[in-house]
Amino acid sequence: MSNLIDKLGIRRLLNLGVTEELSLDSSVRVQLSNLVSVLGIFSNIQYSIFFVIAGAPHYQFMNVIHVMVISLLVFVLYLNTKEKYFLARIILVFTISVPLFFVSTVSFGTSGGFYYYFLMFAIVPFVIFPYEEKWLILFVFLMNTVFYLWFEFFGSPGIFAEGTLLYHKEVRDLFRINSVVSCLSFVALFMFYFLRNINRIQKEMIRINDHKDRIFSILAHDLKGPIGTMSTFLGYLTTSLPEREELIFALKELKKSTNQTYLVLENLLDWVRNETKKTQCNPNKLSLSVMIQNAVEILNMQAAEKGIHIETKIADEYLVFCDERMTATVLRNILSNAIKYSHPNGTVVIDVEPIFPFIEISFEDNGVGMTEDLLGKILEGKRFTSRFGTVGEKGTGLGLLVCMELLKEQGGSLQVTSKPKEGTKITIKLPLIN
Known part of the structure; x- marks a missing residue:
């Protein structure tokens, strides 16, 4: 009909x-x-x-x-x-x-x-x-x-x-x-x-009410912790004269909390923009290796604290046609999740394979993995309780949802395979320039 x-x-x-x-x-x-x-x-x-x-x-x-x-x-x-x-x-x-x-x-x-x-x-x-x-x-x-x-x-x-x-x-x-x-x-x-x-x-x-509740939940819980940590360390630094080792430790904690707060806010804003149809996609020719390297550099400290080695396998230089801000958000989110749910001293492997007209970028870890029920909820965009990372890192539950929507805006896609206690492999596709 x-x-x-x-x-x-x-x-x-x-x-x-x-x-x-x-x-x-x-x-x-x-x-x-x-x-x-x-x-x-x-x-x-x-x-x-x-x-x-x-x-x-x-x-x-x-x-x-x-x-x-x-x-x-x-x-x-x-x-x-x-x-x-x-x-x-x-x-x-x-x-x-x-x-x-x-x-x-x-x-x-x-x-x-x-x-x-x-x-x-x-x-x-x-x-x-x-x-x-x-x-x-x-x-x-x-x-x-x-x-x-x-x-x-x-x-x-x-x-x-x-x-x-x-x-x-x-x-x-x-x-x-x-x-x-x-x-x-x-x-x-x-x-x-x-x-x-x-x-x-x-x-x-x-x-809309469900989304509003989720936003309030993120603002109340996921931003409260990092901002509270920053306030504590800034108060400590301004009221005493710490030793060099203490100062370095405090500054590292501040940087970690700042990065976490930035990632939460970026995910939240991207999600809200997409839900209100105000996302603007401006694709350009971009170097994939440079974008991956930028994401790795931003999250190196997070990985180093857990002793996680990030291994990149990019043999050639590839150009992709995508929006720089959107793609950078996707890469950071997926890599951050791989580090968060990997066991200390583990390995995250980033691999690239051209399958024209797309290029596949995979992020594979040997961490805690996901159940089929949780994976189904994530891929269907349903609400779920975000899990803590292997050393207590808090998630927003928006990361993969944002990634899927931002990739869809650019003509890309996202696939996830995961098994509990064995790890997760996330593969994204982006338009490849021949």
Whole structure:
């Protein structure tokens, strides 16, 4: 069904004017106004044909009205593509009632039940306008309700020429049945579409709240420790005159805490930027060996404290086409995790293998590894409790999530293989320049 909708271009029509900048709620309202416009165009074309076949009174005049209304509804779709949403909705709610008014006044009268559509159009403003436009919603609702009541209680049946299809009561009853069924079907369609998107909005709110809780958790726990350590050592250095060895030790601890704080903040900001679709990817030709070496130099102290040897296997010089900041973040995160979860005096191996049009960079350690359940949660982006490193290092639980998203932005990918107590191998792919 989804493929059929795509082939017919219906999904594209419904999404006219929907942009990434719009909130989910606003996007739904634009889609609903497009839906009403498309249904209105289809209905006016359909009834123009039926009126000619059935010999409706003044059908020539009605077809002129239909052409004008169809043109205005097409203009509404155009305004949505130009992001003039409010003007499009104003034209829409006042245009869709026009053919009903004329068909019930100069053609069918109360025969055929076309005035039932006024009840449906009384509902439309509630689904396409936000609550802030409540007075406009109320006005359009009352306008259509008054039209319905007028034709229901003060209208008169139409007069049909003998020899036409509409002269027969059975044909007029078919039009009335069609009006009732169409009204109920359209209302059901609006409501189902609205409920479907309300469900999407609820899921998005749950996701946003979950992300908010995760951010607060990181700020409360993962930054508190490093900043507290820095404050302690700075207080010690400013209130006493330490020996050289003590000074070096304190400065190393400060550097370690600073690096840890920077990495946490960088991961957090990258994750938030990606979630809010504000990540900007600016790919360039970059030296892979230089980027890996920079990551190794930044994390050398972290590795040296645990006695971990970082072995790089890069035989040739490779150029990659990627964003420098994003890729540097990915390399630092993966290498930092490899060091964090490696046992003291272990080895982390960085290997490179070109498989055109990509190059594979693998980070392999013989550390604690991961269970299948934990690995599945990480790869699916689900929330999980971050583990401590082998000597008590704290993680944020965002590192691999950020890496996967940043690689995806650049046309790359990430794969993980891991076994508990045996180690982990993370392989990333980046676009390679031949």
